[in-house]
Each structure stands twice: as C-alpha cells, then as structure tokens.
Amino acid sequence: xxxxxxxxxxxxxxxxxxxxxxxxxxxxxxxxxxxxxxxxxxxxxxxxxxxxxxxxxxxxxxxxxxxxxxxxxxxxxxxxxxxxxxxxxxxxxxxxxxxxxxxxxxxxxxxxxxxxxxxxxxxxxxxxxxxxxxxxxxxxxxxxxxxxxxxxxxxxxxxxxxxxxxxxxxxxxxxxxxxxxxxxxxxxxxxxxxxxxxxxxxxxxxxxxxxxxxxxxxxxxxxxxxxxxxxxxxxxxxxxxxxxxxxxxxxxxxxxxxxxxxxxxxxxxxxxxxxxxxxxxxxxxxxxxxxxxxxxxxxxxxxxxxxxxxxxxxxxxxxxxxxxxxxxxxxxxxxxxxxxxxxxxxxxxxxxxxxxxxxxxxxxxxxxxxxxxxxxxxxxxxxxxxxxxxxxxxxxxxxxxxxxxxxxxxxxxxxxxxxxxxxxxxxxxxxxxxxxxxxxxxxxxxxxxxxxxxxxxxxxxxxxxxxxxxxxxxxxxxxxxxxxxxxxxxxxxxxxxx
Amino acid sequence: xxxxxxxxxxxxxxxxxxxxxxxxxxxxxxxxxxxxxxxxxxxxxxxxxxxxxxxxxxxxxxxxxxxxxxxxxxxxxxxxxxxxxxxxxxxxxxxxxxxxxxxxxxxxxxxxxxxxxxxxxxxxxxxxxxxxxxxxxxxxxxxxxxxxxxxxxxxxxxxxxxxxxxxxxxxxxxxxxxxxxxxxxxxxxxxxxxxxxxxxxxxxxxxxxxxxxxxxxxxxxxxxxxxxxxxxxxxxxxxxxxxxxxxxxxxxxxxxxxxxxxxxxxxxxxxxxxxxxxxxxxxxxxxxxxxxxxxxxxxxxxxxxxxxxxxxxxxxxxxxxxxxxxxxxxxxxxxxxxxxxxxxxxxxxxxxxxxxxxxxxxxxxxxxxxxxxxxxxxxxxxxxxxxxxxxxxxxxxxxxxxxxxxxxxxxxx
Numbered sequence: 001x002x003x004x005x006x007x008x009x010x011x012x013x014x015x016x017x018x019x020x021x022x023x024x025x026x027x028x029x030x031x032x033x034x035x036x037x038x039x040x041x042x043x044x045x046x047x048x049x050x051x052x053x054x055x056x057x058x059x060x061x062x063x064x065x066x067x068x069x070x071x072x073x074x075x076x077x078x079x080x081x082x083x084x085x086x087x088x089x090x091x092x093x094x095x096x097x098x099x100x101x102x103x104x105x106x107x108x109x110x111x112x113x114x115x116x117x118x119x120x121x122x123x124x125x126x127x128x129x130x131x132x133x134x135x136x137x138x139x140x141x142x143x144x145x146x147x148x149x150x151x152x153x154x155x156x157x158x159x160x161x162x163x164x165x166x167x168x169x170x171x172x173x174x175x176x177x178x179x180x181x182x183x184x185x186x187x188x189x190x191x192x193x194x195x196x197x198x199x200x201x202x203x204x205x206x207x208x209x210x211x212x213x214x215x216x217x218x219x220x221x222x223x224x225x226x227x228x229x230x231x232x233x234x235x236x237x238x239x240x241x242x243x244x245x246x247x248x249x250x251x252x253x254x255x256x257x258x259x260x261x262x263x264x265x266x267x268x269x270x271x272x273x274x275x276x277x278x279x280x281x282x283x284x285x286x287x288x289x290x291x292x293x294x295x296x297x298x299x300x301x302x303x304x305x306x307x308x309x310x311x312x313x314x315x316x317x318x319x320x321x322x323x324x325x326x327x328x329x330x331x332x333x334x335x336x337x338x339x340x341x342x343x344x345x346x347x348x349x350x351x352x353x354x355x356x357x358x359x360x361x362x363x364x365x366x367x368x369x370x371x372x373x374x375x376x377x378x379x380x381x382x383x384x385x386x387x388x389x390x391x392x393x394x395x396x397x398x399x400x401x402x403x404x405x406x407x408x409x410x411x412x413x414x415x416x417x418x419x420x421x422x423x424x425x426x427x428x429x430x431x432x433x434x435x436x437x438x439x440x441x442x443x444x445x446x447x448x449x450x451x452x453x454x455x456x457x458x459x460x461x462x463x464x465x466x467x468x469x470x471x472x473x474x475x476x477x478x479x480x481x482x483x484x485x486x487x488x489x490x491x492x493x494x495x496x497x498x
Numbered sequence: 499x500x501x502x503x504x505x506x507x508x509x510x511x512x513x514x515x516x517x518x519x520x521x522x523x524x525x526x527x528x529x530x531x532x533x534x535x536x537x538x539x540x541x542x543x544x545x546x547x548x549x550x551x552x553x554x555x556x557x558x559x560x561x562x563x564x565x566x567x568x569x570x571x572x573x574x575x576x577x578x579x580x581x582x583x584x585x586x587x588x589x590x591x592x593x594x595x596x597x598x599x600x601x602x603x604x605x606x607x608x609x610x611x612x613x614x615x616x617x618x619x620x621x622x623x624x625x626x627x628x629x630x631x632x633x634x635x636x637x638x639x640x641x642x643x644x645x646x647x648x649x650x651x652x653x654x655x656x657x658x659x660x661x662x663x664x665x666x667x668x669x670x671x672x673x674x675x676x677x678x679x680x681x682x683x684x685x686x687x688x689x690x691x692x693x694x695x696x697x698x699x700x701x702x703x704x705x706x707x708x709x710x711x712x713x714x715x716x717x718x719x720x721x722x723x724x725x726x727x728x729x730x731x732x733x734x735x736x737x738x739x740x741x742x743x744x745x746x747x748x749x750x751x752x753x754x755x756x757x758x759x760x761x762x763x764x765x766x767x768x769x770x771x772x773x774x775x776x777x778x779x780x781x782x783x784x785x786x787x788x789x790x791x792x793x794x795x796x797x798x799x800x801x802x803x804x805x806x807x808x809x810x811x812x813x814x815x816x817x818x819x820x821x822x823x824x825x826x827x828x829x830x831x832x833x834x835x836x837x838x839x840x841x842x843x844x845x846x847x848x849x850x851x852x853x854x855x856x857x858x859x860x861x862x863x864x865x866x867x868x869x870x871x872x873x874x875x876x877x878x879x880x881x882x883x884x885x886x887x888x889x890x891x892x893x894x895x896x897x898x899x900x901x902x903x904x905x906x907x908x909x910x911x
Contacts, residue, residue: 201861
C-alpha cells in the first residue's frame, strides 16, 4: 500500500482467529462465514482498487438479529469490524483490515414495504440504488439520488457515504431523501430512527448517521422518500470556446432563478475520450461542453429550455443543441455517463478525484490543474457537476510504471488541497475513507476533529467500527473526554453584561 | 453575579462558556429570546445572548450560499435574499405569534437550533437540509467548525445537520452557512372545499404524488378555515394545494391538477396575494396564534405532530376526542393541535402515534404550554432506553459540565 498507514493489527486478535471464526459460525451458519484466502479475495478491495488487504474473515449475515449478535460478540471480544455494501465506494471506506471481520450486507436484499400513499419505500440495505427505482417505476415513481454506480451500489452504502449523483442540486443528496433507518450499534443494541414521518422528534441522529462512513453503526433497514418521475425531461448540449464562458453560463442560469435537474461540464480531453467511446456527436472543437437538463411539467421545461438557450447564445457559445426526443436526450447523457470508462480506454489506469469548489473559482482551479499536469507529467481529464461545484478530475497514469501511482496520488492530493485553498472541500460525494483521510487536517484543525470524534465516542467508544477511516489520528475516547477546568480565573472582564 | 452575557465575537463566546464551566453556572442560550417559551422549562440561571454575533458575512447568490453570524435576524436575511430573488427554500416558521410575541424577532441561530421548516418541508426540506456549515462553541468552551461553504460536501461527519435541532444543548452557534435557492416567480393555490379529514388526506396524497409539483398541501377543517382571513369566510373545510414557479407552468399544472381532483369536491383558487397570505398563516400556525402580549403560560396547549401523511387524520381524531382543534400541513403529515386548555394530555395524544409495522408512528412536540406543564410533560418525543443513553453520551462529549441549555430537551441532557 503506497504509504498508507493503517491501524496496527491486534496480535491477540490474529492469534485467536480460529476461535473467532468458530464463534461467528455459531451465529451465521453455513456459507455465511468465509475464511479461505481465495474465497476472501473478492472482498480485499472496494472501488479504490489501489489498496488491497485480506480481512480476518468475511461474515455475511442475513438478519438483523445476526448482525446484532455479531456486533455484540465483537464488542465483547475487542474484534474490529469493517462494514461493506456492494464495495463500489471510491474512497476505500470498505477496505478490510487484517485483524477485522468484513461484515458484508449483500444478503439484506429485500424490499420490505412500498407505500405509494405516503411516498416511501422501506428496503434492506443490500438493495441496489436502482433496485428501489425499479420497484416503484411501474407507478411512475423513482428514488432521486443517482450515483453513477447505481446499478451496483446499495442503499446501505449510499447511507454510509451520503451519495450524490447528477441530480442532487435539485433533488438533494442521500441525506435529504432518507427518512429512517434501523441501526445496530457496536454493542449489538438495535435502534430505530425516523420512519415514514418527517424530521426528528429530538436530536437529529439520522442526519449524523447518514454520511458517517460505517463508523457509527451498521444500518439494517432504510426508509427513503420516493418522488413522482418528472413528466418531461429535455437537455441542451452547449459547446463553449473556453471553460470561463461555460462557467459563466452556469452562474447566469442559476442567477436567472433556474435550478436544472442536472448540469454537467466536461473539458476537452473528457469530451474527446467520451466521443471516441460512444460516438454521440459531441462537438470536438470546443474547450468545454455543458449538458443542462430541465425536468418537470412539459410547459415549464419548454419555457426554461428557451431561457437557457438565450443565456448560452448571449455568452457566445460555439454550438447549441436542444434535445427534441427522449432518444436524443439519452444520447446527450450517454457520453457523460460513460466518461469514466471512456477515460479508462485512453489510459491504463486513472484516479478519480472528488473535490468541491465555489463555482466562481473554476477558471483559477482549471488553470492551476493545467500547470500541475506539466509538473507531474500526467494528463488529467475533467468532468464536473457544474451546478453544485463538484469536480471530478481523472488523473491518467500507468500503474505498471514504477512510481507513477505515487505521482498520480501526489497530483490528486495537490488538487484537493487546491479545492480547500479556494474555499471548497476535500470530497463532494465519494467520502473521506482512507483516500482523503490524511488530508483532513487541511480542512479541520485539531479541535474541529476532536469534536467530530466525540460523536464517534458516543457511538463506539472502543473504536471497533471501521477504524483507520476518515480520521488521520484517532484519539482514545478517554483522552477526548477529559475537560481541563481552571477555577478562579478572571471571569472575562470585557464581555458586556447586564 | 451577572445574569446576562452578551459576547461580541466567537472568542468572547468561548470565554463565556469556559467561565460557566469553571463556575458551574448553567447557561440559557438565546438569540433574542423569541423562542424561550419553547422546550422544557430550563434550569439555566445565566442568559447567554448571541444577538451581538450578528451580520451577514458572505452572500454569493450565484453560488447559492449565505453565511451569517448566529445572532443575525432572520428578517434581515430574508430581505437581503429577496433583493436577489432568492429565499430560504425551507420556509422557516416564525414562532412569535404562536407564543404571543411580535413576528420577525427570530435569529438565524434560533432557526437552526430549532430546525425550523414550513409548508414546503416535504418537497424542499427543513433547516437541516440547507445547513452547509457552522462555527460554534461547545460546552467545553472550545470553538470549532464543521461542514463548509459549498453546497455539496461529505467531508467528515455531518455535524451541521446533527446540530440543527439540538436546541443549544450541544453547542452555541457563532456563525452559520446555509444553502439558498431561487424564489419562485409566482404562486397560486388550488382549493378544494368541504372535505372531511380522511378525504382531504387522500386528495392531498394524490396531488403531491402527481406530476404537478405541488409545493404545499394543507387541510383546514371548517372551524379553522374560518380563522384565516385569506380564505374569506368559506363556511366549510378548505384543502389547499400550492403551485409555484413560472406562469406558463402553473397554468398547465393547475389545469391538470383540477382534472385529477375534480372528483373530490368543489374547486376554487387563491391568486398570488391570497396565496402568500394563506401560506404564511399555515406556516406560522396563525389559527392558534395569541394576541400580541398574550401569555403562553395561560394559553391552551399547542402540539406539533409529525406522522405519516395518511395517518394524520387518525391523530386528528384522537386530538378531537380530547376536545382539541386541529389542522394539517405537509399533506397530512404535520398535525397542528390546540388543546381546549393548558393541559397537554401528552400520553393520550401520543397514544395515537403507536408504532406500526415495527416503525415509529411519528413524534409529538409540545410547542406551547405553561411553564408548569412544560416541566411536568415530555416536551419532545420520549426516547427509548438505548437512544436515550446514546443522546446522554453525546451530551457528555460536547458538554460534560452540562452548562448549555441543560434540560431544555431532555432531563439530564
């Protein structure tokens, strides 16, 4: 693993491997516990394939009661646990540890309740993101967050990562669409938070659990809201001679009060790679391509398409096409949706980064990234959720060349630090995981991180759930719990009091 | 010793909290104190007033982001946003009139601490859904930040969301960053007359489950509808469905929606001015408002109940059986209940929220009651043992000396 320090495996746990596996088999019989090296191999990595590690054992429970007993056992015996959904995550959140069991939630694959009257679906966490939409599509409904991996990624993983997608400027991230969960704590205790009603009756634990990257508990049931699929969707494909003009177009569309269903930008390298791969007729002589999708009632969509086209023409766009059929709209998106594999065709390997920036900083960030391509001698293609400022630079490298992965990682880290420098953040939707863990201090100081970890301590004081992820240094909870109080200090002489 | 502290910046705020810890003096954390009558009767003996942490620090309409000091008046923020044709899409309720105070006193910090929302809640979310970042001082007297200033961010735990709705029990906010959105160009409201609660819930479900982007769905039984001037004494129950956006879209949707709902009852409409007045009345629960200067201690108890929309009428029936009056927002999922007198009848009302299918039936929050009732009643939905222990551990992590609004939400927290 290129320089990534993970928590030191607990030798005592490693020595007790047989005993631990026997205890787990007593909870999950048959094929639910996997301990052979070859059989565990498919679980050694997730979507961040640069890092691999075999776990102590893989456990595949199928009931909440089993999850509860597994976690209670691990809690009592000091065994670490790494939860895993479909393993599509891009930040290494499901990377195994040598002394931890990998808790695979794939067998939780049933949809439990579809309630069209209250517009909710309750599903087990191993149901795929797209599986929820598929289950309600016949009635014209869908589940809004649509990460690119939606065919494979699970709703449980989406909850852990607070996944986004191309529609989240208008429809929100996972957190805005989840209404309730059943959660098993590391003690084995089962809690239900939320349900078919809105908001919390007290502290918003649900808001804290979504996006907690498997560090607070294991989700065994999820209730989401479903929406009626928009009556119409149309897209405009606009080519610009510069990324500045494309960025300005995005700002003016939003400034005009229009929130598109999706608004994506691609740079020259990404456009060419996508066009070569799917041949959908993208213009090749432009520096930036915007896809702006309007969705909703037909009259509204047609009205807004015109307004978007006016704005784009006013900015001197080089090309402009509005979709006139559903096939054409889908074709506009085909290139964008295939951008990652398309880049995969022109380069042996690539790293997909995920920072968010204030949109106005785009020209500055793009020009600095161009300088970096020269410094590192690596190419970089850019796709960009333009509406919400979420940048996905794809750094092209060849892992078979010694040192190139490290170079690509250094390049990626420099991009993310640049995102923070211009007022943005390290990750917009992929999560911190192990990938961005060591960059956390660029955004948060020690006091900030200590407050986040105190939340962790409330849920998992022994830090058994997914250790080594998110936090660069995990302080012991006893240490974080201390408070130094000095009595007899001068009580703030300057604060106004009445 | 002094009983009111007014820090002028975050450093003074931290100093004030450290003093409270060292002297074991619990603090009542307030902005202007407009929502002081909300929550359990508190034990704080020193008021920590954040009103001086005021002012918009950053507003970038094209980025859809605004940052302001926690003490910044909500009214000031709304006026600034309106200049750029933007808004807080979650449509925060103003508790003033319900509590016998003037409208427009609330602050951004109070809005976030109470996780306010309005009729647009089902489609646009609550304050929590628009919280991007914050700076705050925990009960450890340490200033910290969380989240960021961009609209899409999953870096670290989502503390801004988790602290929304914490009623100042974990941290005192100093600065808050929210996502703002374009204001709809215009608004109209389709009305259905004379429906009973159950039929109204079905009609609202059909409307919000349609293609036609209904951004508000409320039902006012006849006794409540008579109290809303924008309806002009309809003499019967009114079910209202709001359509917002560009004019051509509204015309199209209204036409379609009328076709969809014709079978439910007689139809009517409110124009833009009527709609704005009507939805403000629903948002602020004006049918249960007190006259200015009215004493919430002596007023009938008011509950805000959140449940599955189709279960709303059952909650309404239970409240009526106790002599209460009700109306519905959020397509039936929010039930406003006013009891006949100051007795909240918590247990009997909450019995209507019994879990169904393993899931919680919802939660009831006592929004207005006398001090004695708020001391004797669980104001917030009671927690089960495991969740209660979790919440106490969170309190211990953020405020081990229990100086920030102790007991405001739960005894011992």
